[in-house]
Amino acid sequence: SNSFANCWSHLHAVNMINSYNVKHLYHSKALTSPYPGSHVERSQVPEDKVGWVIEWKDYNPVEYTARSVLAGPNWADPQISDKSFSPKFNERDGEVERKSLSGLYVVENGRPRNPVGRTGISGRGLLGRWGPNHAADPVVTRWKRDGSGNKIVHPATGKSILQFVAIKRRDCGEWAIPGGMVDPGEKISATLKREFGEEALNALQKTPEERAELEKQLHKLFSQEHFVVYRGYVDDPRNTDNAWMETEVVNYHDETGETMDNLPLEAGDDAGVVKWMDIREELQLYASHSYFIKLVTEKWGAHWSEDPGPECRE
Numbered sequence: 001s002n003s004f005a006n007c008w009s010h011l012h013a014v015n016m017i018n019s020y021n022v023k024h025l026y027h028s029k030a031l032t033s034p035y036p037g038s039h040v041e042r043s044q045v046p047e048d049k050v051g052w053v054i055e056w057k058d059y060n061p062v063e064y065t066a067r068s069v070l071a072g073p074n075w076a077d078p079q080i081s082d083k084s085f086s087p088k089f090n091e092r093d094g095e096v097e098r099k100s101l102s103g104l105y106v107v108e109n110g111r112p113r114n115p116v117g118r119t120g121i122s123g124r125g126l127l128g129r130w131g132p133n134h135a136a137d138p139v140v141t142r143w144k145r146d147g148s149g150n151k152i153v154h155p156a157t158g159k160s161i162l163q164f165v166a167i168k169r170r171d172c173g174e175w176a177i178p179g180g181m182v183d184p185g186e187k188i189s190a191t192l193k194r195e196f197g198e199e200a201l202n203a204l205q206k207t208p209e210e211r212a213e214l215e216k217q218l219h220k221l222f223s224q225e226h227f228v229v230y231r232g233y234v235d236d237p238r239n240t241d242n243a244w245m246e247t248e249v250v251n252y253h254d255e256t257g258e259t260m261d262n263l264p265l266e267a268g269d270d271a272g273v274v275k276w277m278d279i280r281e282e283l284q285l286y287a288s289h290s291y292f293i294k295l296v297t298e299k300w301g302a303h304w305s306e307d308p309g310p311e312c313r314e
Helices: 002-008 013-018 020-026 188-200 208-222 289-300
Strands: 062-065 121-125 131-143 162-169 227-233 243-253 271-278
Touching: 121 243, 131 188, 131 289, 162 188, 162 289, 188 208, 188 243, 188 271, 227 289, 243 289
Parallel strands: 062 121, 131 243
Antiparallel strands: 131 162, 162 271, 227 243
16 A cells, blocks of 8 residues: 555664565565566566465576676676585675675575565576675765755755765666675775765776875765665665675765865766755655665655655554
8 A cells, every 4th residue: 555655664674674565565676677788578476476485386487697797707606506616605705795684595406595585587687696795875965055055945844955966877877876886805884985986976087196185085074973774685676586686875964065065076987977966755766775865864854755645653
């Protein structure tokens, strides 16, 4: 029901995956066809058969792993059938983190099983790792201000308007939070700062002097107090039965706006465009990003919707 959908965001993020109803609501982008970057159609998965707890003997997902993954780049695992490959699932495997943020996952016939349910496609698709593929997404925010520096308030709600740094992804053209994959052995905090620098500030194309100056400003922003918005599974169009996206979303809020004034936005790396975007309910963002942004507005008491909807009982 709509009221359940409206209340969904009030469920505690960690509990999302434990609620059977939420699972249905949650696998939506992970069931879309064709699979990104291909003509491969997923096998149809009816809503009532998403969860693995429902027996489905005839389930026969399409097997697909992209050529770019099978080519064996350094960010990808070998095939499970490779004799030299013996991954340690559900634990730290050398430099590769194979633990899930959602707890233990089932390994069946040597393959990890998507903890949220069936996706209609097996293999790894575009994802490099069997099991969880870890990403980090920095949400950098500031208050929208007028020419005199005063916060701008939304006329309907009387709440201040929050802005965040948004990128337009080159691969699919959708607006998103800048972010990317955690490199093996890399700390999440380093990934957050690196990805923001590369995608929103074009750090890779800067001279060594410019980069040193950027690094100083980024350090100032990323070393201040921050808020972990979400840690866990992501409903992502790249997910398969055996490989899925997980992320840690962290909000870095520039209360005065002064730090970000010294950081000129410039699209780089995987971003086609970068800009400050006003946060509001109508935003259509990539994967689960709209949900993460909504949690940030709740944290700061900022404007989200002109229609508050039915009251949620927590």
